[in-house]
Amino acid sequence: MFILALTYVKPNEEADKLMEPHMAWVKEGYARGWFLAxxxxxxxxGGVVLAIGNRAEIEAYVAADPFAVHGVAEYDITEVAVTTVAAGLELLKS
Known part of the structure; x- marks a missing residue:
């Protein structure tokens, strides 16, 4: 599992200008089955995304986020080897 933590490096007003294409990017991440929350x-x-999938594909997808493309936010990608989960969250286990 990956924790995609984005931090705004420009004012929120700049993020607001790109919110529509950013949210389209987020929805596509869900449609691809990568984004969980x-x-x-x-x-x-900024924001946080919980994701699963292949690291190289996730990194490439993050680089295509309009926030990243336009320098509004920077991402920190943390991989977590989940070993224990609550009932119903087995999908998160590595």
Whole structure:
């Protein structure tokens, strides 16, 4: 599993201008079966996506996020070898 943590490096107003294409990118990540959960950080300094899949494909997909392409946000990708989960979340196990 991967934790995709994005941090805004430009003001939120810049992120707002790209929110529609960014959300289309997020929805496509779900459609591909890679994204499991996502949302904004509180306070709003970026966001987090929980993802599964091949690391190289995930990294390439992250690089195509409009936020990354336009320099609005930077990503930190952390791989987690999940070994224990609550009932119903077995998909997360490595």
């Amino acid at each position: 996502s949302g904004r950080k509180v306070p709003r300094t």
